[in-house]
Structure formats: C-alpha cells, structure tokens
Amino acid sequence: MASNIKVGIVGYGNLGRGVEKAIQQNPDFELRAIFSRRNPDDVAAANGVVHISEVEKYKGDIDVLILCGGSATDLPEQGPELSALFNTVDSFDTHAKIPEYFEKVNASAIKGGNVSVISTGWDPGLFSLNRLLAEAVLPEGKEYTFWGKGVSQGHSDAIRRVAGVKNGVQYTIPVEAAVESVRKGENPELSTKEKHLRECYVVAEEGADLAKIEREIKEMPNYFSDYVTTVNFINEDELKKNHSTMPHGGTVLRSGRTGENSTQIIEFGLKLDSNPEFTASVLVAYARAVYKLSQAGQAGAKTVFDIPFGLLSPKSPEELRKELL
Amino acid sequence: MASNIKVGIVGYGNLGRGVEKAIQQNPDFELRAIFSRRNPDDVAAANGVVHISEVEKYKGDIDVLILCGGSATDLPEQGPELSALFNTVDSFDTHAKIPEYFEKVNASAIKGGNVSVISTGWDPGLFSLNRLLAEAVLPEGKEYTFWGKGVSQGHSDAIRRVAGVKNGVQYTIPVEAAVESVRKGENPELSTKEKHLRECYVVAEEGADLAKIEREIKEMPNYFSDYVTTVNFINEDELKKNHSTMPHGGTVLRSGRTGENSTQIIEFGLKLDSNPEFTASVLVAYARAVYKLSQAGQAGAKTVFDIPFGLLSPKSPEELRKELL
Numbered sequence: 274m275a276s277n278i279k280v281g282i283v284g285y286g287n288l289g290r291g292v293e294k295a296i297q298q299n300p301d302f303e304l305r306a307i308f309s310r311r312n313p314d315d316v317a318a319a320n321g322v323v324h325i326s327e328v329e330k331y332k333g334d335i336d337v338l339i340l341c342g343g344s345a346t347d348l349p350e351q352g353p354e355l356s357a358l359f360n361t362v363d364s365f366d367t368h369a370k371i372p373e374y375f376e377k378v379n380a381s382a383i384k385g386g387n388v389s390v391i392s393t394g395w396d397p398g399l400f401s402l403n404r405l406l407a408e409a410v411l412p413e414g415k416e417y418t419f420w421g422k423g424v425s426q427g428h429s430d431a432i433r434r435v436a437g438v439k440n441g442v443q444y445t446i447p448v449e450a451a452v453e454s455v456r457k458g459e460n461p462e463l464s465t466k467e468k469h470l471r472e473c474y475v476v477a478e479e480g481a482d483l484a485k486i487e488r489e490i491k492e493m494p495n496y497f498s499d500y501v502t503t504v505n506f507i508n509e510d511e512l513k514k515n516h517s518t519m520p521h522g523g524t525v526l527r528s529g530r531t532g533e534n535s536t537q538i539i540e541f542g543l544k545l546d547s548n549p550e551f552t553a554s555v556l557v558a559y560a561r562a563v564y565k566l567s568q569a570g571q572a573g574a575k576t577v578f579d580i581p582f583g584l585l586s587p588k589s590p591e592e593l594r595k596e597l598l
Numbered sequence: 599m600a601s602n603i604k605v606g607i608v609g610y611g612n613l614g615r616g617v618e619k620a621i622q623q624n625p626d627f628e629l630r631a632i633f634s635r636r637n638p639d640d641v642a643a644a645n646g647v648v649h650i651s652e653v654e655k656y657k658g659d660i661d662v663l664i665l666c667g668g669s670a671t672d673l674p675e676q677g678p679e680l681s682a683l684f685n686t687v688d689s690f691d692t693h694a695k696i697p698e699y700f701e702k703v704n705a706s707a708i709k710g711g712n713v714s715v716i717s718t719g720w721d722p723g724l725f726s727l728n729r730l731l732a733e734a735v736l737p738e739g740k741e742y743t744f745w746g747k748g749v750s751q752g753h754s755d756a757i758r759r760v761a762g763v764k765n766g767v768q769y770t771i772p773v774e775a776a777v778e779s780v781r782k783g784e785n786p787e788l789s790t791k792e793k794h795l796r797e798c799y800v801v802a803e804e805g806a807d808l809a810k811i812e813r814e815i816k817e818m819p820n821y822f823s824d825y826v827t828t829v830n831f832i833n834e835d836e837l838k839k840n841h842s843t844m845p846h847g848g849t850v851l852r853s854g855r856t857g858e859n860s861t862q863i864i865e866f867g868l869k870l871d872s873n874p875e876f877t878a879s880v881l882v883a884y885a886r887a888v889y890k891l892s893q894a895g896q897a898g899a900k901t902v903f904d905i906p907f908g909l910l911s912p913k914s915p916e917e918l919r920k921e922l923l
Contacts (some may be wrong), residue, residue, distance in 0.1 A: 290857070293858060298737050298738050323848050344907075392923055397923045399735075404722070404922045405907050405910070405911055409910035410880050410883050412624055413623050465695050474828075531623070531710050531879055532875045535870075536871045537868075537869075538867075539724075540866070540868075540869075541865070542866075544781070544783075544861060545860075545862050547860035547862070550856040550862070556728050576908075576920070576923055578907050578908035578923070580906055581904050582730050582902070585734035585735075591697070593730060594696055595725055597733070598901055598902075
C-alpha cells in the first residue's frame, strides 16, 4: 500500500460531498481540508471547511486538490489558477471547450511544476476511454452513445425556468429498441428522436395554466423540441419522495467489422444510483494517478487518454499482473 | 497520420491470419513478412511466408513483431527469444504463468533495447483492464466475469479425446439469470455451476456407444463434472455447417456501493462473431502503442495496465481531446 495521499476538496456541493465519502473507502488517502467560497460557518461539514482564500497556505501540506466546482463558471477560473499551486484533478465537462481549457491548465501546471488531470468522470471520462479503445480496435465500425435512464441537470433547470413552474425534474431515457438494434449489429441510422426520450415531472404553481406549461416545455428549442417528451404534473411531496435522488448511467457501443464479414460488438455501460457519488469515485481514482505521476517528476495537464490504468490502483504493478491480468 | 509502422507476423494460424486482415484496416501499418516454422512452400498465404529461422535478417526492417503462436509451447520460447531482437506484442494467456513470463520477456527486452507488450487480447487484455478500472473506482464491491456464448478450444479438445468421438465443439454459455441478478445489484454468491452451462455438439464414430460417450463427457473432472452439461449428437455435415465459426464474448461486471447505500454497476461486454479476428485487432492496436513507446526511447516488458489508451490510436493527442473526450 502506498503512503497516504493528502488531498483537499475545492467546492462542497453534491460532488464535493461525494469525494468526501469516496475518500473514506480508500485507505491510502487522507483528507486535509475542504475549501469553499461560502462563509465556512455557514457550511455544514463533519470535517470543517476553510475559506478558499486561504488555500495557498496549504501548499506543501496537500498532494492533490480535487476540484469539485461547476464547468460553467467555477472551473474555467479555478483550474488554471489552482494548477499553478497544486497538483489537481477535475471533471470539466463542457466538451466543446476542452481543448481551450486543456491549454490554459497545461501552461499553468507546467509553470508550477504540477500534474493536472482534467475532464475525468464518466462522460467525459470512462465513456471517452471506451470510445477511443473501441475505435482503435475496430477502425471499421460505428459508435453509439446512449445516456440514461437518468436525471439531466441542464434539462431540469430548463423546466424550472418556464413561467408557472415551481419545481421539476427531467429524465433522459434511451430508446430500448434502438439500443437492441445496435447490440444486434444492425448499424441503424438513428435520429435524435430515435435515440432518447425525455420524461418530465413538473410541480406547477397554484392556478397555473398546465396546458400552456406543457406546450412551452415540449416546444422548447435545443432542449425538448427534437424529442418525444412527456410531461407529468405532480405535487411537491411526490417530487421530494420519488424524484430526489440522482440516478444516471448509459452505454457506449461500437459495432464493427473484421475479416470478411464478422460483426464484433464492444459495449461499456453504467447503471448508477448516484451520479455525483460515482463521478466523485472516478475523481479519487485519478487523484491517485496524479499523485504517482507527480512523484515520478512529471508536470502539465493530462486527460484520461494519457493515464495508464495501472496508476489508478493502490496495488503495485506486480500485484496487478498477478491478481487482475 | 503517423508514418508507416512496419510489422512482421510470427505464426500463421487463425490468429496470424486475423492479424494479416486487421492490418489491412489500419492504413498506418505495413506488413513486411509472415514467419512460420513450417516449410514456406507448404503455407498458403497471399503475402508469402518466410521461414522463422530467417527472422534475424529482418532486424532494422521491422518495427514490431506480432507474435501469434500458442501460449502452451510457442510463446514461452519465442517471447523471450524474439524480444531480444525486436519490439514485440503477444497474447500470452496462461493467467497463472504471466508473472514468470513477464520477468523473462522484460529481461530480454531490456537487454535488446526493445519494448514488448505481453498478454494482450480480450482476456487477458480488455477484460483485465475493466477489472482493474472497476476495482479502482469502486473499491467496495464484487466482480463477476462471465464468458460466452462462445467456443472453448480447450473443452472442444477435451471432447475430441474421448474414445468413440470423431469430432466435437463445446460452447460455454453464461447463465442469463445469474447475469441479470448481478446487473440488478443483488451481489449473488454464485457457484461454478450457477455461472456457466456447457453445451457439446459431438460427432461419434460409427457404431460407438453414445450413452457411454455422453457419460464420459459429463463426468470428466475439471472440464465438465462441475457444470450442467448437455451433449448433442450430430453428423459431420451438421458440425461443418453450423459449428465451424469461432464466436465468443462475455461480460465483466462490478457491482459496488458508494456513499450511504448507492448501488453502482460498471459493465463491459463483448459479442464477437470471430474470436481470433478480434484478438488480432487488439494485437494490432497494441502494436501501435509498442511502436510509439519504442520511438520515445522506452524499453522492457509492458502489460495493458502500463499503456495509456491514447497510444492505441493513430490520432494525435490534440485530435483525441477534440473528437473523443
């Protein structure tokens, strides 16, 4: 077992709390501090919270900072800033902006002599790894990603912005017939609508025009208009009782051909009771890799594509070859 | 696109022929020679075959040798021998002997200044990678590997050694109810018998005692006695027509827990029309990684655990981050 890896958590929302729990499952880790932008007295945390402005004082006492902020506004600032001071790992997930984010974090991590793994989690992250692997092994083929069944935060937020809506949750659901067709090697051409359904549970304000709300949701461009969407009106109690967890998951499939005409299917799937807890568990495994790479004298930004799986494990290369190969 | 990677194939059975086909799907590869222990005049190959005794003459002209011999007798000799002369990749799959094989190949590859990836394919190989990944991400959990439906060469050979048997094929079949129970997160304790069925198709010699053959197969220790085994007698034509391809596949599942009590399932599955063609495709992807590592000045034996996925792809790190992350 490697010596203790001392970590700090930056941001104490669902993801940060998930990292705090994941660390307890990994005895080679030690949590040194949780950093928040909020007033530490206002944050309920068993381990105590430190204001983010004091993070620099922890230089030398923390091996890896696990960045748990959001991709919209937190990480674009914190990633480049903190990678100059510490080794970091994050789950930056705005796919289109990853190249730009990588360059910024890379420059600052190299300057600081730190290792920073960006954009890990499950998508981007484990799903990306499987897309790469399947494409490399089966160059002649077609790739499909299905998400769900799971809660989409972005779509839930969109529902809640509709006038007359008090609260709401949106589930993304893969079309089972489409998944089955891919698994059979039929290589279907699938439109947006043929891949996923959108199911909404909406709490309306008293006296609101339900028909109008339903119409506005279903016709919302980008979010719902290209899909078969169902809208269910429920009350606040039902929402709390039945729709307050954050399940998610999905499947990456590649259907390829080799030789004369052999169909070869590679499938990777996740079924998650808790999306933030799973993402947190992936972050912790990659924090271990960050630590090992830093110990080996490396610096700069990395992605999951640059990290050998052996570095994710607390076991030695000899143990891994003996037990898991 | 990287410049051409010049490869040689050692061993021209099902796997070697699979590699020959896989290379045609990867334009950054160039096949320089196929080596065989047989008399080259006796081997039908479009690309021509060279006797293995001449392999040393190809030093400098071949970047990576892809070793396609068997794990019982070919690779234990060829791996250490050829890794002293060339970069190599192989699919050595005797799990219990991997640590010993690794040490031998490592010593000889370091001496020769070569890179040698051992034991790749799908099990060991892609399945091993997923066992490691899932264990690292979900340390509290239980791992299950199911194989099939597919032809087991070892069990088919065992059938053919029974007196009165002319020919035979054995399929390993996962018990669907067991797989479903794992997928549901029920963490079942499964005996050998509860995980896999064995289905045999047997061509008996004329006048043979069928009841005796069936009994001998079903009671054969190690191979069949611990399983529910079915024996079907068919004629040689039926065997050729319906049982001459080599499908295989399987599933690696890990059911883990995070936080208070969230069940998290990671699943990796393969459904292969042709087992040797798929293994060959994996070998070629790892030959690309061998080439890149060798170009970067590395030497020694490696396993799939040591290789970042980015090295498996012909695409540049920038392209991978933009297109696949």
